[in-house]
Amino acid sequence: xxxxxxxxxxxxxxxxxxxxxxxxxxxxxxxxxxxxxxxxxxxxxxxxxxxxxxxxxxxxxxxxxxxxxxxxxxxxxxxxxxxxxxxxxxxxxxxxxxxxxxxxxxxxxxxxxxxxxxxxxxxxxxxxxxxxxxxxxxxxxxxxxxxxxxxxxxxxxxxxxxxxxxxxxxxxxxxxxxxxxxxxxxxxxxxxxxxxxxxxxxxxxxxxxxxxxxxxxxxxxxxxxxxxxxxxxxxxxxxxxxxxxx
Amino acid sequence: xxxxxxxxxxxxxxxxxxxxxxxxxxxxxxxxxxxxxxxxxxxxxxxxxxxxxxxxxxxxxxxxxxxxxxxxxxxxxxxxxxxxxxxxxxxxxxxxxxxxxxxxxxxxxxxxxxxxxxxxxxxxxxxxxxxxxxxxxxxxxxxxxxxxxxxxxxxxxxxxxxxxxxxxxxxxxxxxxxxxxxxxxxxxxxxxxxxxxxxxxxxxxxxxxxxxxxxxxxxxxxxxxxxxxxxxxxxxxxxxxxxxxxxx
Ligand SMILES: Nc1ncnc2c1ncn2[C@@H]1O[C@H](COP(=O)(O)OP(=O)(O)O)[C@@H](O)[C@H]1O
Ligand SMILES: [Mg+2]
Numbered sequence: 001x002x003x004x005x006x007x008x009x010x011x012x013x014x015x016x017x018x019x020x021x022x023x024x025x026x027x028x029x030x031x032x033x034x035x036x037x038x039x040x041x042x043x044x045x046x047x048x049x050x051x052x053x054x055x056x057x058x059x060x061x062x063x064x065x066x067x068x069x070x071x072x073x074x075x076x077x078x079x080x081x082x083x084x085x086x087x088x089x090x091x092x093x094x095x096x097x098x099x100x101x102x103x104x105x106x107x108x109x110x111x112x113x114x115x116x117x118x119x120x121x122x123x124x125x126x127x128x129x130x131x132x133x134x135x136x137x138x139x140x141x142x143x144x145x146x147x148x149x150x151x152x153x154x155x156x157x158x159x160x161x162x163x164x165x166x167x168x169x170x171x172x173x174x175x176x177x178x179x180x181x182x183x184x185x186x187x188x189x190x191x192x193x194x195x196x197x198x199x200x201x202x203x204x205x206x207x208x209x210x211x212x213x214x215x216x217x218x219x220x221x222x223x224x225x226x227x228x229x230x231x232x233x234x235x236x237x238x239x240x241x242x243x244x245x246x
Numbered sequence: 247x248x249x250x251x252x253x254x255x256x257x258x259x260x261x262x263x264x265x266x267x268x269x270x271x272x273x274x275x276x277x278x279x280x281x282x283x284x285x286x287x288x289x290x291x292x293x294x295x296x297x298x299x300x301x302x303x304x305x306x307x308x309x310x311x312x313x314x315x316x317x318x319x320x321x322x323x324x325x326x327x328x329x330x331x332x333x334x335x336x337x338x339x340x341x342x343x344x345x346x347x348x349x350x351x352x353x354x355x356x357x358x359x360x361x362x363x364x365x366x367x368x369x370x371x372x373x374x375x376x377x378x379x380x381x382x383x384x385x386x387x388x389x390x391x392x393x394x395x396x397x398x399x400x401x402x403x404x405x406x407x408x409x410x411x412x413x414x415x416x417x418x419x420x421x422x423x424x425x426x427x428x429x430x431x432x433x434x435x436x437x438x439x440x441x442x443x444x445x446x447x448x449x450x451x452x453x454x455x456x457x458x459x460x461x462x463x464x465x466x467x468x469x470x471x472x473x474x475x476x477x478x479x480x481x482x483x484x485x486x487x488x489x490x491x492x493x494x
Contacts, residue, residue, distance in 0.1 A: 114332050119328065123351065
């Protein structure tokens, strides 16, 4: 019963988010701010995690396929495909759910409990749209760039680790990452990223928007935002994979 | 002039506003007083329409506000300024941007005109040289002042203040109270102030209504409040030893 009510509330909020902005230039400025806050500020963490995970994926693949019959370039291929198909979309989305989701929920939640949302509402601002739409636009446009960055750095990390430890030669690795390359996989990865960005932003905004109480509840909302976003990301990962790759 | 006619409001089957009727005049400070939890904030938010009432009518001059839809309410809300209990300044914006916000959002003034208006409002509340600070860097009293500056940015006909001096020292509190009173007279606004502070009542209570458990119990001015016959009001007014000495 409660779940149904929450789902209903979530969709009503979404409906308000997608109404026409009152003042384009105010929204535009806000969107630029969110690009910086939610996008640019995530580059660092995405870069570090991608480099290291790319390195580990390459080493793991190499150590698990030590077999003379198995051509070495397949290590590069394996590294490329795991990074494109799962790591740079799903894993990065889970990490962004933690970073971006909690920040959205706590920001909006704090605005709720300190009456800043009331203040906006009172002035006649459509708060759902004003608070959520710029974040949604920013994450939907920027997260695919983060995914591409993650793919590039992940593969670079694999190359660095593979050649530095000597498990694969540079030319084998580079041959491997070009071998039987399917561009559609990148498209699939980017589509997933867009859906995940939508989930992270709207679910977290919903959690923040309906906080009732004080700073304790803001903390709880921010935890819930991360948990629900992660579960939904994993669920939609299965659905999208079935839809797009089967 | 704001008129409230027989409004009631309950939350979860508990009556928090019980058949309240009152009118608020322009040019004077109208006070709603009562103990914590008596329903002052609920009444204020009901009058602005942040809470939907269960029954009754709310009139802004000759417009019945409570019967309007969301879009038509917006037009009236542009004439309302509100100072919230915790100031409710946008904490990711500087002082300057906080006051600019309603101007950017709801006017088509030029950049220069907006800056001029912003500076005028900040000057009016005696805020100088803090334009680029963030709310977190201001003292409580300064935050209230900026809150007032933001509330009057659009030159409102109606001004609402929820506990404007909660959390302030007595001297700063009186300054804020008097600022509200002066601005009200200067712009002939209809001003409603929520408070539980007897200092404010004596200082600026040109019209006072006392509510208890969501019911209006008494109405009058700060001159007759000490002589009232209402026992609940007397319990409220003469709660401290100091005020007990004032009892006629
Ligand atoms: N949104 C709400 N939901 C349920 N109860 C509420 C809500 N807002 C206020 N109340 C209750 O209404 C009563 C009056 O509250 P309020 O108007 O905030 O008091 P105060 O006079 O201190 O401003 C309190 O008992 C409060 O718990
Ligand atoms: Mg209150």
